[in-house]
Amino acid sequence: xxxxxxMMAALSGGMAMAEENMKSNIALVIHGGxxxxxxxxLSDEQEQNIKTALQQALDAGYQALxxxxxxxxxxxxxxxxxxxxxxxNAGHGAVFTKPGxxxxxxxxxxxxxxxAGAVAGVAYTKNPILAAEQVMLxxxxxxxxxxxxxxxxxxxxxxxxxxxxxxxxxxxxxxxxVDAKTRAKQAETASSDDVLAAEFKFGxxxxxxxDKNGHIAAGTSTGGMTYKAWGRVGDSPVIGAGTYADDxxxxxxxxxxxxxxxxxxxASDICARVRYKNIGIExxxxxxxxxxxxxxxxxxxxxxxxxxxxxxxTFNTTGMYRGYKKAEKSEVLIYGDE
Ligand code: ASP
Numbered sequence: 001x002x003x004x005x006x007m008m009a010a011l012s013g014g015m016a017m018a019e020e021n022m023k024s025n026i027a028l029v030i031h032g033g034x035x036x037x038x039x040x041x042l043s044d045e046q047e048q049n050i051k052t053a054l055q056q057a058l059d060a061g062y063q064a065l066x067x068x069x070x071x072x073x074x075x076x077x078x079x080x081x082x083x084x085x086x087x088x089n090a091g092h093g094a095v096f097t098k099p100g101x102x103x104x105x106x107x108x109x110x111x112x113x114x115x116a117g118a119v120a121g122v123a124y125t126k127n128p129i130l131a132a133e134q135v136m137l138x139x140x141x142x143x144x145x146x147x148x149x150x151x152x153x154x155x156x157x158x159x160x161x162x163x164x165x166x167x168x169x170x171x172x173x174x175x176x177x178v179d180a181k182t183r184a185k186q187a188e189t190a191s192s193d194d195v196l197a198a199e200f201k202f203g204x205x206x207x208x209x210x211d212k213n214g215h216i217a218a219g220t221s222t223g224g225m226t227y228k229a230w231g232r233v234g235d236s237p238v239i240g241a242g243t244y245a246d247d248x249x250x251x252x253x254x255x256x257x258x259x260x261x262x263x264x265x266x267a268s269d270i271c272a273r274v275r276y277k278n279i280g281i282e283x284x285x286x287x288x289x290x291x292x293x294x295x296x297x298x299x300x301x302x303x304x305x306x307x308x309x310x311x312x313x314t315f316n317t318t319g320m321y322r323g324y325k326k327a328e329k330s331e332v333l334i335y336g337d338e
Contacts, residue, residue, distance in 0.1 A: 026065040027210045027309040029324040030057055030078050032088045033203015034255045034301035037319025039335060047334065050087050054323045054332045057081040061207055062325040071217035071251075072110055072133065074209035079106075079129040079221050082205035086168045088321075090205040091127060094166045094223025096175035097232075098189060102166040104223055105237040106132040107143075111216035111245035118143040118237040124150045126159040129221045132237070134158065143237060166223065178227040190227040192257075203321070204236055206253025208245070208305050216307060218243050218251035218267070225258065234258025240268035247307055249275040250284075255320070256293075256300010264292055270302065281306045285314040 032054055042050075061078030065071070083091025094102045106128035107118035117136025120143060125131045131153035135144055144152055154160055182190045204222035211217075220243045222236040235242035235258035242258070244267035245251035252267040261267075266288055273284035285302055293300070294316045301315025303322060313322045315336070323332035 025210060025214065025309050025327075026062070026074075026212050027305055027311060027324065027326045028058060028061045028065060028074055028078060028207065029303045029305055029311045029313065030054065030061065030082070030205070030207045030322065031253065031255055031301070031303045031313070032082055032205050032321030034315045034317045034320035035203055035299070036317060037321070037334060042334075046087075050321060050334065051332050053082065053085040053087055054321060057205075057207070058323050058325045058330065058332070061209060062330075065209060065211055068212060070213070071209040071211040071215045071245075072108060072219075074211065075108060075207040075217045075219040076129055076133060078207040078209075079205055079219050080127055083127050083129060083221055086170075088205045089171075089203050089223045090221040092166055093168050093171065095171050095226040095228075097224075098179075098227050098229040100175060101163050102223055103228070103231070104128040104166070104221070105234060106219070106221035107237040107239060107243045108132045108136055108219040109217065109239055109243050109245040109251075110136070111218075111247040111251055114246060116142050116239045116243075118239060118243075119149040119153070120145040120233045120237045121231055122146075122149045122153065123163050124160045125153040126161045126165065129219055130158050131156075132219065132221075142239060145233070146231070171223075171226070174226050182227065189229040194227070204242075204255040206236075206243070206255060206303060208251040208253050208303055210251075210305055210307065210309055214247070214307055216245045216247055216251035216305065218245040218253045218304070220253045220255075222255075235261035235266070238262055240265045242267060244268045244271050246271050246275070250281045250304050250306045252285075252302050252304040254300060254302045256315075256317070257298055260293055260296065260298030261300060264288070264296075264298065266293065266302065270304065274306065281310055282312050282314070285312045289314045289316050
């Protein structure tokens with residue numbers, strides 16, 4: 001009897017320890033855009049505000065994971081905070097399109113079963129990442145675009161706002177600068193250089209999470225690129241380009257010049273390298289971001305993690321707003337040389 005009790009106590013102690021070990025594997029990594037981000041271009045106040053928002057997003061996402069919620073919940077909790085913050089090009093604070101409006105893109109993917117959801121060009125849904133989640137959970141489709149996507153999110157009960165809700169003075173100024181340059185050139189739409197000069201100040205947001213059951217999820221949300229025209233859709237809502245998650249390899253969220261990220265299927269390429277070449281996530285991201293993309297002028301970066309909780313934050317620009325949180329360590333960073 002005594003032996004049985006002792007054995008049971010040892011067993012339950014062992015199980016509790018195993019559960020603790022599992023829990024300590026939870027991890028979250030986020031980004032708030034990559035680009036020409038230099039210390040001399042940011043005031044101390046801007047830097048502090050951005051870091052605070054990134055920290056809040058990390059804390060919210062990590063808390064969801066620590067509470068035992070799944071990886072998608074961690075991703076959504078983090079991204080929602082960044083969408084609501086005016087400092088990032090997603091949700092409130094999104095860039096302006098050529099006609100001076102906002103069209104937002106977002107996606108989410110689950111590594112346990114490769115299910116995914118995305119919206120492109122929504123104009124009235126307050127939190128596009130929630131719409132992407134609804135597409136994944138409550139529709140037979142992977143991507144919905146334009147007014148149909150807004151209608152769907154409304155029928156799912158998501159909060160709708162006026163398009164002007166996404167306005168910020170900072171983004172309007174960037175739009176005006178590109179507009180003036182484009183008109184002076186009498187061009188139909190802005191050149192890549194003019195767009196990038198405006199765009200690469202603050203960017204897209206994303207998160208990748210590992211939950212206590214070892215499942216990965218990744219999500220990305222953006223206003224796209226300043227002065228985008230004709231219903232342009234970037235990489236962020238494109239599964240495989242801006243977002244990818246597969247428990248067999250890794251989860252990735254990207255930010256940068258979307259046209260390159262689509263053509264080089266950046267997010268899924270990194271995961272495919274991990275899976276088929278049997279290399280680490282860091283080497284895979286280096287190969288894609290520093291070699292493939294850099295050699296063709298594709299500016300940007302990625303965040304990601306693998307099922308063991310190894311985290312990467314890899315970029316070929318001067319900076320990337322970024323941060324991660326694991327049991328033993330947490331950091332929020334901006335510039336390339338930190
Ligand atoms: N990748 C986004 C897009 O092309 C922009 C960004 O990451 O800043 O729409």
